[in-house]
Amino acid sequence: MGIPHRVVYWNVPGHAWMYLPFAILVLVFVYGVWRRWRVWALGRRVQLRPWRPRLRRLLSHAGLQTRVVRRPLQGYAHLALAVAFGLLFIGTCVVALKADFGLPVMQGAFYLWFESATLDAAGLAGIVALAVFLIRRYGLRPWALGREPADFLVPFTLLIILITGFVLQSLRIYATHDPWGAYSFVGYGLSRLYADMHLGIPAALIIHRSLWWFHLLLAFSFLGAIPYSKLFHLFMAPVAILLSDPAGATRLETPDLEHAERLGVNMLSDLTVKDLVDLDACTECGRCEEVCPATASGKPLSPKKVILDLREHAHLRPQEPLTATIKDETLFACTTCRACMEACPVDIEHVPKIVGMRRFRVMEEGELPAGLAEAVQGIEERGHPFRGAQASRTTWLEGLPLKEWQPGESCETLLWVGCAGAFDPRAQKVARALAQLLLAMGEDVKVLGRRESCTGDPARRAGQEYLYQMQAEANVKTLTEVAPRRIVTMCPHCLHQLGDEYRAFGADFEVVHHSEYLQQALVTGRLRAAAGGRRITYHDPCYLGRYEGVFAAPREVLRTAGGELVEMAHHGPDSFCCGAGGGWAFREEGPPRVNRLRAKEAVATGAELVATGCPFCLSMLTDGVKAEGGGEVQDIAEILWAQLAPEVVSESGRE
Amino acid sequence: MRIICFLKAILDPEAPPGAIRFAGKVESGEVATVLGPFEGNALELSVQIAQASAGGFVAVAMGDAAQDIALRKALALGAERAVRVDAPAGFQDPLAVARRLKAAAEEAGGADVYVFGRQAGDWDMGVTAGLFAGLMDLPFAPLVQHAEVVGANLRLRREIAGGYEESLRVAPLVVSVTNGPLTLMRLPKVKDVMLANRKPIDVLQAAAEPSLEIAEIAQAQVTRQGRMITGDAAQQAAGLAAELRRFLVAGGGN
């Protein structure tokens, strides 16, 4: 028997002809990549340093596909397929080394255990994975998956390639009586059938030769189609992951408006290379669309469609303005909740693109939806977005022994209440509860009063970056003068601004959300709370959870002071927006409203009390839960204040 | 068409109750100064007429430097020039204002259409536009909500009971503008705002005019006289009837 091996190109005498279609394949492939390269080259460069977190993300999200497998069925099937094709690719390279360079690599134990057994296992895994894909798409028919001809053709062709590969292998084993055939266990199994069928050797040889060419041409066509289809994600997904912001692109870019040629994004060249690569990296998996509150509430926005429409725009009409493709109803429907970005397995960044295009519409063309326009104008004229507010910045604290910071004073803890806490009657109660908790802790706490002004977050998310930057500069100046040791805020949007986005304006403050501060106080014993006996569910505000990564602290507070915690269907990083973000807090929304969808989930838990940690969520959920026939909605500060141990309260007096 | 648009920035009409105090004089505290709402409508109409007639407009305001925010809005929306008639802040006698605005209009070379807001949102007198028209000896079209340029003239629309009234008016004339779906002030483009912030505002010294002055101003006393009528429906109805009778007898409903 000699050294285990097989003859490559067995039974294919004119196999050298294959270099002709191969050359065509290479040309078609290169042309396809070049077409796309032209588009990427239009983009603005991105800063890649530091490299380390990017590489770590690449390894995790592309290598180990940690995001893909979050949906186990299709996720593990995809991982299996990717590994299988990786192995089959290596196997093919080994064949080429032997055939084209004469290297003795196709022999011995390596041939038996890798080239035969392992590759057969890989091929089999690939077939199973493809079957899962096809059954899911056409059997289970999830709504977010497309069913265009290409959606069928891609997995089906791949399936045929794998199956014909096995048939070829089996015919060779059958016709050559391959003594090591059993290592190629799938092909071997098939070859046994031929004996039962009494297949003649000459016939087997003819079938083998024809099928070989068919298999080869099909495989080449498939490879050639890669740069022209969603298959291109094979190459572009890792690039998109590598170029993605390791911090999750939670901080929007701060452009230099004074020197910008155009404000915002309206031409492909206003996008970054990352944005343009994203368009080619999209796998069309629909996960973003599944979690999008705008899509779920019937608004004309699907994050997947935004990416696919931009892709089409980039390839069909690259010189035209993006407003020709993406309409205002779509742009302004986004709540900037980041659910899409959290769900996307290849780290496509939807929100920066959407806000970029908003910036153009708002700043260059003066377009803003009704309601939002008035809110933004309110920020410009009176430093807050609440039209018709009946309060001043200090109305909420009347009667509390809370001091306003005065110039020249030091400041230990600054309570940044935010516009909602100051002007929204419901949120004022939260502000009072929080202030009293801080006072009960014996904290040297001050507020800014009339020196506080809107962080500008609603303006920035709406696309009015100019106004935002003015607000940010003014607030950073004030806070630098106050120089508090720490800032505590009850508004996740303020938290994100003061702690994160203001860094672009030279800010470096210690900013904590009240849930974290209160939780710390409970741990260290500065606050003691009586255990509550209620069934509570907690709504993760997008800007606290997905933006700032605070998930545990509010739950800890609730476990201590609330009672039994039950989770909604969507919680933690998968939380579902309340409908207020991206300026929607100030707009009229038609049914079905996002807050009703969220409230349904909350009510379905059977909780008596819905808790949250954001004044905007509070207001949205209060309306929604009431309409859905649920119980009370409260901020964690209110819940804790009500449960505060009497000896603590007696010193400060409960309201 | 040449247009002069008269603007006024006022203390924020949305300031919460009690934020502006009246104790002998107006104490504005921290209340913001904003473009008056009807002046926003006037500005919008000026932009529309200027665009439709391929003309231009000049913005004129009167007061101290706090008025500049109104003028800058006009510059951002395309005003060719901004003029401030320098005067102290606070109440101004409307006739004296009209006289000074006339002088400013003449300095600016006159116009085909003089556009005012229906009334300033602070003192709510609503007479300056009419007085100005009288001084200029021009026809006056009040409460306009839409203007269409017809050659050298304007077709003006205003709301009347149950519908609209349209009239063809011959320029030159004076109009005052009120709020309506078509006079909602547009948002300026940020580029234009940035440019407007760098443009000059011409300051005119106002001639002395005989003028009314406010001797004193006092805060209205808020009294709560509401009373809850309790009981079942019948008792509440009887209680309400008794209250109304008492009110009418006391002469409250004359």
Ligand code: SF4
């Ligand atoms: S950020 Fe939220 S609302 Fe906007 S597209 Fe993504 S999922 Fe939809």
Ligand code: SF4
């Ligand atoms: S953007 Fe991401 S999540 Fe959405 S369809 Fe494309 S790959 Fe899937």
